Amino acid sequence: MPDSILTLDGVGVRFGGLKAVDDVSLCVKRGERRAIIGPNGAGKTTLFNAISGVIRPTSGRVTFEGRDVTSAPPHRRAAAGISRTFQITNLFPSLTVRENMELAIWGLVARKFSFFGSRKLTAGEDARAKRALELARLGARADVLVSALSYGEQRQLELAMTLATSPKMLLLDEPAAGLSPSERIIVADVIRALPTDLTIILIEHDMDLVLSLVDWVTCLSNGRFLAEGAPAEIRTNADIQDVYLGRARPHA
Amino acid sequence: MSTPLVSALPPVDRAAPTKRVLVWLCIVLAALLALPLLLPGYQISIATQILIFSILAMSIDILAGFVGRTPLGHGAIFGVSTYVVIYWTASLGGSLWVGMGLGILAATLLAAVFALLAIRTSGVYFLLLTLALGMIVWGVCLRSTGITGGENGLRGIGRPGFLVDHVHFYYAILLVTVPVTWIIWRFVHSPFGLTMRGIRESESRMRSLGYNVPLHLFLAFVASGFVAGIAGALYAVFNDFVSPSTVQLSQSVSALLMAITGGVGTLFGAFVGATAIILLENVVSVFTARWPSVLGLTFVLIMIFAPEGIVGRARILLAKRRRRS
Ligand SMILES: Nc1ncnc2c1ncn2[C@@H]1O[C@H](COP(=O)(O)OP(=O)(O)O)[C@@H](O)[C@H]1O
Numbered sequence: 334m335p336d337s338i339l340t341l342d343g344v345g346v347r348f349g350g351l352k353a354v355d356d357v358s359l360c361v362k363r364g365e366r367r368a369i370i371g372p373n374g375a376g377k378t379t380l381f382n383a384i385s386g387v388i389r390p391t392s393g394r395v396t397f398e399g400r401d402v403t404s405a406p407p408h409r410r411a412a413a414g415i416s417r418t419f420q421i422t423n424l425f426p427s428l429t430v431r432e433n434m435e436l437a438i439w440g441l442v443a444r445k446f447s448f449f450g451s452r453k454l455t456a457g458e459d460a461r462a463k464r465a466l467e468l469a470r471l472g473a474r475a476d477v478l479v480s481a482l483s484y485g486e487q488r489q490l491e492l493a494m495t496l497a498t499s500p501k502m503l504l505l506d507e508p509a510a511g512l513s514p515s516e517r518i519i520v521a522d523v524i525r526a527l528p529t530d531l532t533i534i535l536i537e538h539d540m541d542l543v544l545s546l547v548d549w550v551t552c553l554s555n556g557r558f559l560a561e562g563a564p565a566e567i568r569t570n571a572d573i574q575d576v577y578l579g580r581a582r583p584h585a
Numbered sequence: 586m587s588t589p590l591v592s593a594l595p596p597v598d599r600a601a602p603t604k605r606v607l608v609w610l611c612i613v614l615a616a617l618l619a620l621p622l623l624l625p626g627y628q629i630s631i632a633t634q635i636l637i638f639s640i641l642a643m644s645i646d647i648l649a650g651f652v653g654r655t656p657l658g659h660g661a662i663f664g665v666s667t668y669v670v671i672y673w674t675a676s677l678g679g680s681l682w683v684g685m686g687l688g689i690l691a692a693t694l695l696a697a698v699f700a701l702l703a704i705r706t707s708g709v710y711f712l713l714l715t716l717a718l719g720m721i722v723w724g725v726c727l728r729s730t731g732i733t734g735g736e737n738g739l740r741g742i743g744r745p746g747f748l749v750d751h752v753h754f755y756y757a758i759l760l761v762t763v764p765v766t767w768i769i770w771r772f773v774h775s776p777f778g779l780t781m782r783g784i785r786e787s788e789s790r791m792r793s794l795g796y797n798v799p800l801h802l803f804l805a806f807v808a809s810g811f812v813a814g815i816a817g818a819l820y821a822v823f824n825d826f827v828s829p830s831t832v833q834l835s836q837s838v839s840a841l842l843m844a845i846t847g848g849v850g851t852l853f854g855a856f857v858g859a860t861a862i863i864l865l866e867n868v869v870s871v872f873t874a875r876w877p878s879v880l881g882l883t884f885v886l887i888m889i890f891a892p893e894g895i896v897g898r899a900r901i902l903l904a905k906r907r908r909r910s
């Protein structure tokens with residue numbers, strides 16, 4: 334499959350006796366917009382951790398762009414082009430928004446080893462940072478400490494930090510969790526504005542948001558693969574309705 | 586990487602560094618230059634000692650304040666440099682300048698060994714591991730009587746002629762301290778320095794952004810050891826004597842206390858902290874021989890009442906006042 338960017342072969346993650354991810358296989362095509370859905374505790378975040386390297390899978394294989402990255406550390410996977418956001422906001426709270434952007438931008442360039450150099454962004458880097466902040470509606474907040482941002486703004490910064498880099502695949506873990514309806518619209522707009530050749534995997538509970546953004550949905554339940562299909566089929570799939578859509582919508 | 590996810594827009598200028606800080610630095614520097622005019626000989630050598638320990642406290646601040654890992658073994662790294670300088674000059678008859686270079690090199694290498702063992706840990710485990718490594722160094726210095734003179738220590742050959750005078754020596758140390766401070770300041774404000782603060786705030790985020798976190802921790806630790814080595818080499822010239830007490834735990838504790846008293850993460854707090862602790866030690870030792878107990882008590886009081894340190898507290902108050910006005 335030359336056009337597949339990410340392949341999981343029987344990936345499993347165990348925490349002691351708990352199989353958080355159990356024998357999951359899937360294949361994501363280059364440029365695809367994929368949603369991963371499933372009730373809380375289904376193993377979605379753990380699957381992201383296995384893909385991005387935060388956790389090493391206890392079984393199975395992760396292949397990214399034809400390379401086996403199953404046991405590669407996270408910074409290698411980032412260098413290979415995997416970028417992610419976190420479900421639980423994971424920023425640098427006592428640094429300013431701009432400093433957070435600097436760290437995002439320098440993650441994959443040699444400048445991070447400049448021991449005595451200036452921290453002034455190059456013209457190109459500065460433009461990227463500004464543009465990313467504007468897209469995420471944070472243009473006026475560059476000099477504010479992250480700890481002083483509202484929760485919604487912190488979620489927007491999570492997005493902006495990935496926007497300023499140039500990944501090949503983006504993993505978004507509930508980017509709209511806990512946001513107000515108007516903030517959700519910002520998130521949806523940002524995701525829609527991303528380049529079409531970028532592969533995106535999205536975890537999200539808001540089904541309207543998910544179904545309007547992606548072209549393929551995978552549903553997990555209890556760590557196992559349950560079903561997959563186009564958004565239209567997902568709405569009518571009986572299995573998925575049983576475990577997921579039929580319930581009250583879970584909140585993260 | 587090829588094209589970023591966002592397209593290009595024209596750049597904007599960043600705010601210039603505040604003039605206020607520069608003005609303050611000039612005032613402090615003028616005061617340091619004028620100090621010998623005000624103090625008699627004995628007291629000027631206390632000022633010299635404060636400068637040397639400020640460098641040690643800054644080396645600790647690199648780790649404690651910027652990387653967020655508090656070391657308790659820096660007395661050993663510092664003292665090994667002192668040992669090497671005195672052994673090289675007094676026992677081997679080598680030149681002082683080469684000896685100081687070797688001392689700094691030895692401290693840097695020792696820091697690299699400490700770093701390899703300690704960077705996988707954090708929090709209290711990091712503290713205890715560096716403490717244990719420091720204890721090993723102390724034990725080795727105590728036991729290797731043939732080289733270190735054991736408990737008796739090693740006596741140096743005295744300062745070079747032009748440094749014998751207390752005031753001359755003070756200016757010589759000041760002449761080293763100022764550029765060393767400037768270089769450390771550049772270091773913590775460089776792109777690499779920002780990665781150190783990023784690691785302090787969130788290692789998992791740093792990793793997923795592409796940073797090899799253990800490598801950055803290692804480099805920061807080695808840089809910190811290099812600076813501690815400079816302080817140790819200067820101390821060899823200052824003290825002209827070294828014994829296991831130079832590398833012992835209380836050295837690490839008092840140096841860490843200087844960094845904390847001044848305020849970790851403030852860099853210049855190291856000078857305030859070193860001044861406070863060394864002055865306190867000199868005052869206390871007039872009344873009692875129980876300096877270690879007083880040191881411990883000071884530590885507890887600082888941690889309870891001003892954990893952000895003197896400079897840290899001053900910054901908070903200043904920020905509050907500025908917001909009000
Ligand atoms: N680090 C961990 N240690 C132990 N158990 C974990 C850990 N991370 C997740 N789990 C467990 O794994 C299961 C899947 O969690 P998670 O992947 O966060 O689910 P989801 O993101 O689908 O809500 C849950 O039962 C959770 O408690």
Ligand SMILES: [Mg+2]
Binds near residue numbers: 377378420
């Ligand atoms: Mg989750």
